[in-house]
Amino acid sequence: MTTRTGPGPRERLLDAAKELTYQQGVGVGVDALLKAANVARRSLYEHFGGKDGLITEVLRLSAAEDEAAYQRAMQAAGDDPRRRLLAVFDRLGDVIAEPDFRGCRYLGAELALADPGHPGHDVIRRYREHVHDLLEGELRALDHPRPSHAADQLLLLIDGTLAVGAVRPETHPAAAARQLAERILDD
Amino acid sequence: MTTRTGPGPRERLLDAAKELTYQQGVGVGVDALLKAANVARRSLYEHFGGKDGLITEVLRLSAAEDEAAYQRAMQAAGDDPRRRLLAVFDRLGDVIAEPDFRGCRYLGAELALADPGHPGHDVIRRYREHVHDLLEGELRALDHPRPSHAADQLLLLIDGTLAVGAVRPETHPAAAARQLAERILDD
DNA sequence: CAATAGATAGACCAGTCGGTCTATCATTCA
DNA sequence: TGAATGATAGACCGACTGGTCTATCTATTG
8 A cells, every 4th residue: 555645744834824824813823833734843943944934935825826816717707808807806705705714814914913024024015016917917908098006996995805804794895896896997 | 299190000001002902913912011001910900801801992992083083084074975975085095194004903903813702803893883884874965875885885995995005005095995985976 | 774864752941921919009088 | 097999019820932952753765
């Protein structure tokens, strides 16, 4: 019988940290992370240099995944840039409806990382810029007169949707934001 | 010479906690709060029963102040409900521009209080409902066809503005949100 | 087989966490 | 004057914090 190797300590740690830092905030203890990942204490410091390194790497990975998810949602919506952009808000509706949705991971981290020098802040900032550029590209394809400004507004709607989704999900923020997005696209 | 009494320990503690829990998050240590307030450890437990009680009371007080600030901003804008509602976004622009703006206190607390049973969650929820009702009242005065739904959308814009203001303030989110708000009012 | 590298468990560290406690001081009021 | 009240300082508690360390085990590789 072949020994089923499975993911190594580094990956287990990243997976557990992605989950726990989202559900409990970046303030979770190292012990909880190690226990959830079933990984030796030392491995954390070998692979990431410390808790901050792990958190930063989790943010980096999550950002890449979320960017890919946005692109996938848009791709699945076809070729019409308008439909592709609106598909983003349909996806947000699904995200909010997930049973353990807890708001925007990046905003949570941004507010919780009190040290302004923490490398996580840069990762978060870059992520926003990437999403902005993604939206702006679609708006250009739509021949929108002010694609960058409209992308800023769509980003604001996305953030608002995730914030409201965390506190008042019963008001269907994704649908409300989608209506507002349509008007931005109509400019 | 009369002994200048000044605010008592309870009020000093509330003031310091309001400031510190905003700047550093609700994760600040009790020692830091006591030191900043120049208050004996025991006084915290006498007055608030513990850290959670203090945090909850800070949220309650802040909510009352912020509701009053919204009302003041609207009142200063005159009698036209449309101007009054748009004044909210002008005020948000000022709030974001404050040098130590750190995002929405309530969203930060919502995401940081991992325990869903923490009494702070209720306070936050009620605060959102109050602001919603405040907005809805103005929309009714405007004869808006769907005042509650429009209030939900304005609230979403407010949350989005504060979120973007925390990460990308240079994109002037308050002005961008104001433009979108105008369209909601035009329905 | 032997050597090396990576992962393991877990002891250990100083520091901090939220919270309880005793003792002292100042004010007010009877 | 004396009792009561409320605030003070700060010792103290067990639990936990992030981080370092040693020692052991295991898997690959030469």
